[in-house]
Amino acid sequence: MRLALLTACLLPFLASAFTFTNQYLIPANQTISDEQWVVSTVAQPEGMFLNDLSIICANPLQLNGTYAGNINGIAGMETVLSGIAKRNARITGKVIRIEGIVEGNLLLLADTVTINQEAVIGGNVRILADKVISEGTIGGDLHVTAGSLLNLDGTIAGTTHLQAREILTEETLRIGGDFTYRSDNLLLLDPAQVEGSIQLIESNPTQAPLSPARLKSRGLWLFAAFLAGAAYLLLFPSQAAHATHFVFTAPLKSSLIGFLASGALPILGVFCLTSFVGLPTGLLMLGLWGAWVYLSQIVTACLIGLLLLRLTGAPTGRLLLASAIGLLLLALIGLIPALELPVQAISLWLGMGAILQAIFLNRSESVATAQRLNTAQLQTMDTN
Numbered sequence: 001m002r003l004a005l006l007t008a009c010l011l012p013f014l015a016s017a018f019t020f021t022n023q024y025l026i027p028a029n030q031t032i033s034d035e036q037w038v039v040s041t042v043a044q045p046e047g048m049f050l051n052d053l054s055i056i057c058a059n060p061l062q063l064n065g066t067y068a069g070n071i072n073g074i075a076g077m078e079t080v081l082s083g084i085a086k087r088n089a090r091i092t093g094k095v096i097r098i099e100g101i102v103e104g105n106l107l108l109l110a111d112t113v114t115i116n117q118e119a120v121i122g123g124n125v126r127i128l129a130d131k132v133i134s135e136g137t138i139g140g141d142l143h144v145t146a147g148s149l150l151n152l153d154g155t156i157a158g159t160t161h162l163q164a165r166e167i168l169t170e171e172t173l174r175i176g177g178d179f180t181y182r183s184d185n186l187l188l189l190d191p192a193q194v195e196g197s198i199q200l201i202e203s204n205p206t207q208a209p210l211s212p213a214r215l216k217s218r219g220l221w222l223f224a225a226f227l228a229g230a231a232y233l234l235l236f237p238s239q240a241a242h243a244t245h246f247v248f249t250a251p252l253k254s255s256l257i258g259f260l261a262s263g264a265l266p267i268l269g270v271f272c273l274t275s276f277v278g279l280p281t282g283l284l285m286l287g288l289w290g291a292w293v294y295l296s297q298i299v300t301a302c303l304i305g306l307l308l309l310r311l312t313g314a315p316t317g318r319l320l321l322a323s324a325i326g327l328l329l330l331a332l333i334g335l336i337p338a339l340e341l342p343v344q345a346i347s348l349w350l351g352m353g354a355i356l357q358a359i360f361l362n363r364s365e366s367v368a369t370a371q372r373l374n375t376a377q378l379q380t381m382d383t384n
Helices: 001-015 212-235 237-249 250-273 279-312 319-334 335-361 366-373
Strands: 017-026 037-046 053-057 061-063 071-075 080-083 090-096 106-115 125-134 142-152 160-163 166-169 179-180 198-200
Touching: 061 071, 071 080, 071 250, 212 237, 212 279, 212 319, 237 250, 237 279, 237 319, 237 335, 250 279, 250 335, 279 319, 279 335, 319 335
Parallel strands: 017 037, 037 053, 037 061, 053 071, 061 080, 071 090, 080 090, 090 106, 106 125, 125 142, 142 160, 142 166, 160 179, 179 198
Antiparallel strands: none
């Protein structure tokens, strides 16, 4: 199973032109026909790219060329797209500036995003950032979630869905569809600037911890998690016991592995989906990531239940009973708004890291671990 998963995950990287280099500089008169997967310190691809370009750059990334395929970019500093992207562009970085043309859809994730007046986007635009300035021409819909400030100008042919603490609009702004927003301030927008309707979405009131709606939601979550946990424990009892053992003996290591995997797997999965060779691998990665996210809470709940059983002096050999007790405790903690998110994050990192160790680490004591956890008393084991 480990070999099959590793082979499937490495397939798109082995089949593609994957490049590791200090400087990735493509002059404007050069044409690249193959799909490019690049990891570089400095990158300035200015040529003609006939296929997809997926690039990770530590320093500023300059996209000044012509790109016939999709663009997937991750930059540690600033990313500037001043060239022509004939399909879709997905960019992540600290600062992103769009100055060129994107004929397809545009997806941006950054701290600060600026779409200049010269920029033209033919499709839909989705932005998640702290500060956003959009002054260009957008041919589709605009979806923006900004943490603090959104400054909006230019022309938007479709509808807008905006959420920010503060939204500023210019007199030259033109909206071809509906204008829907959520903000702390009420916008005094001229109806002549919007062809559709203008709607302010009220923020959802905070539910009381013991409100009927919240209790119902947590009850459904508990029931679904218990059914999924029962299936997991019945189908993979050795893996579940082994993962619980890792959470018990190496919580810091499990948390670190889970933290890295929970963030890296979905990014790699999305990158793989952009190529024909990587499509099955991308679907597999995203599917496994979703399954491990859900099962991580089962593993953490098993450990919580085993510890509670040991404190009461009860036998600890029943993982299903332990998981039920642990899930019930997690559900009760989830009723407290201040503790819900931290507990979910810790549970996710612990459980996912432990599951990955149980799958990929070839330990000779796997069977012994499962047997030890299913004895009448919970016992620790040396993992060295």
